[in-house]
Amino acid sequence: MTASSVQLRLDSIRKSFPGKGGSVPVLDGLSFDIFERDFVSIIGPSGCGKTTVFNVIAGLLEPDSGTMTFRGEVVSGLQGRVGYMMQKDLLFPWRTVLQNVMLGLEMKGVDRAQALDTAREYLSTFGLSGFENAYPKMLSGGMRQRTALIRTLIMDPDILLLDEPFSALDYQTRLYLEGVLLDAVETFHKTVVLVTHDIDEAVALSKRVVVLGNRPTTVKSVHEIGLDARSPIGARSDPRFSDYFQTLCGELEIQTRQRAA
Amino acid sequence: MATQTLKSSPTLKPATATATRPARATSARSRPGPGSLARAADTTLGRAVIQLLAVAAFFLAWEVAVRAGWLTEFLVGAPSGIGRVFLASLLDGSLPVDTWYTVIEAIIGFLIGTLLGSVAGLGLWYSAFVARLVEPFIVAINSVPKIALAPIVILWFGTGFVSKVALAVSLTALVALIAAYQAARDADPDLQALLASMGASKNRIFKSVIVPSTLPAIIGMFRINIGFALVGAVVGEFISSQRGLGHLIYAASSLYDLNTVWVGLFVLMFVGFLLYHVIDFAERRILPWRQVTTAGQVQV
Numbered sequence: 001m002t003a004s005s006v007q008l009r010l011d012s013i014r015k016s017f018p019g020k021g022g023s024v025p026v027l028d029g030l031s032f033d034i035f036e037r038d039f040v041s042i043i044g045p046s047g048c049g050k051t052t053v054f055n056v057i058a059g060l061l062e063p064d065s066g067t068m069t070f071r072g073e074v075v076s077g078l079q080g081r082v083g084y085m086m087q088k089d090l091l092f093p094w095r096t097v098l099q100n101v102m103l104g105l106e107m108k109g110v111d112r113a114q115a116l117d118t119a120r121e122y123l124s125t126f127g128l129s130g131f132e133n134a135y136p137k138m139l140s141g142g143m144r145q146r147t148a149l150i151r152t153l154i155m156d157p158d159i160l161l162l163d164e165p166f167s168a169l170d171y172q173t174r175l176y177l178e179g180v181l182l183d184a185v186e187t188f189h190k191t192v193v194l195v196t197h198d199i200d201e202a203v204a205l206s207k208r209v210v211v212l213g214n215r216p217t218t219v220k221s222v223h224e225i226g227l228d229a230r231s232p233i234g235a236r237s238d239p240r241f242s243d244y245f246q247t248l249c250g251e252l253e254i255q256t257r258q259r260a261a
Numbered sequence: 262m263a264t265q266t267l268k269s270s271p272t273l274k275p276a277t278a279t280a281t282r283p284a285r286a287t288s289a290r291s292r293p294g295p296g297s298l299a300r301a302a303d304t305t306l307g308r309a310v311i312q313l314l315a316v317a318a319f320f321l322a323w324e325v326a327v328r329a330g331w332l333t334e335f336l337v338g339a340p341s342g343i344g345r346v347f348l349a350s351l352l353d354g355s356l357p358v359d360t361w362y363t364v365i366e367a368i369i370g371f372l373i374g375t376l377l378g379s380v381a382g383l384g385l386w387y388s389a390f391v392a393r394l395v396e397p398f399i400v401a402i403n404s405v406p407k408i409a410l411a412p413i414v415i416l417w418f419g420t421g422f423v424s425k426v427a428l429a430v431s432l433t434a435l436v437a438l439i440a441a442y443q444a445a446r447d448a449d450p451d452l453q454a455l456l457a458s459m460g461a462s463k464n465r466i467f468k469s470v471i472v473p474s475t476l477p478a479i480i481g482m483f484r485i486n487i488g489f490a491l492v493g494a495v496v497g498e499f500i501s502s503q504r505g506l507g508h509l510i511y512a513a514s515s516l517y518d519l520n521t522v523w524v525g526l527f528v529l530m531f532v533g534f535l536l537y538h539v540i541d542f543a544e545r546r547i548l549p550w551r552q553v554t555t556a557g558q559v560q561v
Contacts, residue, residue, distance in 0.1 A: 055454075058454075058458045059457075059458065060454050060457055060458060079457065079458055079459070079460040080458075080459060080460030082458055084454075084455055084458040084459075086451065088451060090449075090451055090452055090455050092452065092469075092470075092473070093550055094473045094474070094476075094548070094550045095550075096550075103459075103469075104459055107456070107459045107460065107461055107465070108459075135549075135550040137550065155459065161458075
């Protein structure tokens with residue numbers, strides 16, 4: 001990879017939060033690169049600050065020090081450039097499926113008639129035609145998360161930021177949506193940053209996995225995942241899958257022992 | 262795609278549904294046994310018949326008790342007397358006028374108080390600093406029983422229409438303010454973060470998240486406030502007025518005219534009941550997303 005293909009570079013990001021006994025450092029000089037059309041998973045022991053990394057990239061939290069460079073330009077955050085998806089579907093309960101999907105376009109000030117057309121087109125691509133006027137409450141968990149994914153993609157963000165988006169779903173729905181995500185990323189040429197605690201999911205979906213250490217967090221290691229299969233089931237049946245899986249498990253386990261000691 | 266369909270209805274697999282989930286409404290309804298009468302009568306018409314019968318029985322027992330001499334009409338009134346007073350005051354036009362006064366005072370007071378309070382309460386969302394600053398004052402003012410303000414309000418605003426409205430406003434404004442502010446604080450921070458990540462301004466977040474997510478709480482508060490507004494109007498009329506249901510009740514009770522007192526009370530009850538349902542209707546129109554069917558839920 002040449003330097004020019006780096007899309008987003010995080011350089012010595014530090015962030016601490018005020019706690020009872022003074023400030024608690026969470027991110028302690030975090031640095032890693034995300035390439036164009038990359039699929040990076042960030043894993044780490046629980047409470048290590050994965051979501052803080054996520055919020056810093058999204059521009060919802062300002063780091064205490066360190067720089068973020070987006071396509072060679074120093075930025076403070078990626079508001080308006082990222083699509084954001086969490087474990088909670090974050091659909092607006094008072095908006096119909098169609099209105100939820102149109103949310104991002106409204107924010108961008110897209111013409112309403114054009115936004116409607118685009119939204120209907122996306123809904124039909126993702127098999128949600130006929131549910132335009134349903135409220136989120138009436139949908140299954142998988143359909144809600146699919147709607148959230150459409151809402152994220154329709155804004156045409158440079159980077160998709162996903163924070164354990166499928167962890168509340170049952171395994172079948174999850175496999176299905178992982179497939180939908182991979183297809184969509186392929187079709188729309190997106191970069192994805194996936195924060196997850198699920199090593200299995202990280203290996204199956206990612207091109208690279210960034211392993212974070214215990215708090216205060218730095219990058220412990222970065223692993224290239226060389227699975228060719230571009231489907232979540234195909235990846236899981238690759239013989240090398242379990243090697244990657246065990247390597248990553250090993251890294252996290254050692255940290256757990258250290259913490260207990 | 263099979264996992265993506267709408268929540269399965271209980272009728273989808275009747276055989277397994279009865280076997281594994283006997284509590285489901287469909288299977289329970291077909292089963293005879295204790296409680297089947299209650300189930301049969303549990304329709305809009307059935308309930309209305311039972312409710313009307315209960316009211317009729319109550320008035321009948323009252324009338325019988327007065328005629329038999331178990332109760333003194335002088336102290337409790339009698340349904341026949343109440344009916345007579347009601348018809349007479351209806352026909353001479355005094356009852357509609359009194360009702361009109363009270364209802365208009367309450368509605369205007371409700372609108373002003375609720376609007377001012379809701380706007381101020383939502384506005385406090387904009388600045389946590391200002392909110393923290395004014396909180397003790399709001400708590401202090403709210404801890405005063407607002408009815409105790411009635412004499413001052415009459416002094417300031419006179420004995421007419423305005424003082425009743427002012428009293429209704431004083432009773433409703435703080436309730437609205439506290440309810441709106443609380444609801445705004447409880448608005449989902451993740452939805453706000455989502456919009457912020459899209460580059461939305463604070464005004465935009467207010468409009469797209471705060472206002473719609475506080476609406477259910479605010480409309481819920483309307484129900485409480487419509488009652489408070491009536492209290493304000495009636496108490497104002499008690500203290501000093503020429504018109505209104507409060508005046509009617511107060512004047513009649515000082516003359517021991519219990520039947521007229523009851524007429525005033527029943528009309529007030531009816532007005533409150535009606536206004537409550539107006540709000541109910543408005544709620545269903547304003548919050549269609551809250552009205553989603555509960556057909557698939559287990560009946561407990």
